[in-house]
Amino acid sequence: MSTPQAQAAEIVREYGPFDGATSIGGITHDGEHVWAAAGAKLIAIEPKSGAVTRSIGVPADAGTAFDGKHLYQIAEKRIDKIDPASGRVLASIPAPGNGTDSGMAWAEGSLWVGQYRDRKIHQIDPETGRVLRTIESNRFVTGVTWVDGELWHGVWEGDESELRRIDPQSGAVQQCLQMPQGVGVSGLESDGADLFYCGGGGSGKVRAVKRPKKATA
Numbered sequence: 001m002s003t004p005q006a007q008a009a010e011i012v013r014e015y016g017p018f019d020g021a022t023s024i025g026g027i028t029h030d031g032e033h034v035w036a037a038a039g040a041k042l043i044a045i046e047p048k049s050g051a052v053t054r055s056i057g058v059p060a061d062a063g064t065a066f067d068g069k070h071l072y073q074i075a076e077k078r079i080d081k082i083d084p085a086s087g088r089v090l091a092s093i094p095a096p097g098n099g100t101d102s103g104m105a106w107a108e109g110s111l112w113v114g115q116y117r118d119r120k121i122h123q124i125d126p127e128t129g130r131v132l133r134t135i136e137s138n139r140f141v142t143g144v145t146w147v148d149g150e151l152w153h154g155v156w157e158g159d160e161s162e163l164r165r166i167d168p169q170s171g172a173v174q175q176c177l178q179m180p181q182g183v184g185v186s187g188l189e190s191d192g193a194d195l196f197y198c199g200g201g202g203s204g205k206v207r208a209v210k211r212p213k214k215a216t217a
Contacts, residue, residue: 024038
């Protein structure tokens, strides 16, 4: 199957760089704030002003997710379950890539974890870390998000990055949003409405990208 023609991503807002955050990894959204993995801490960003309203001092070097109550954060070879109110780590499970993991999302009672160079997305049990199924991609996988039944993931190879909507069963690419040359995508999350939030890796920035209207039959 041929890859759909990429359309230009529309960046509507940029945040950062942020004090003490040399790189941004995972991204999630709790309905109010954007949370970004900033290496040695998670930071909460107010989407309108871009202000950092709080931080949690935990290792945060890759994907981030929110299940409606708890934050999940990849830290090297494990995934920590975090109480956002107290910042306390409540539990940890092994990460499926054993240290090669990238993005992460929460959907349908599962965590979905990207494997960058393996070009895969794993659905895992959030209690045990057991891999339930695997979706193959044909590009390096960074951030992962689900929105309105659509599975999207970030791609970052060299100076080129895209947001891709893929078929959750086959992994076939259904839609591509191409970021400007040199603008990378690490973490990825939807706000559940009309925006994607994208981590910018070593740029230390977070970018809001307009989400295309959902295709109708």
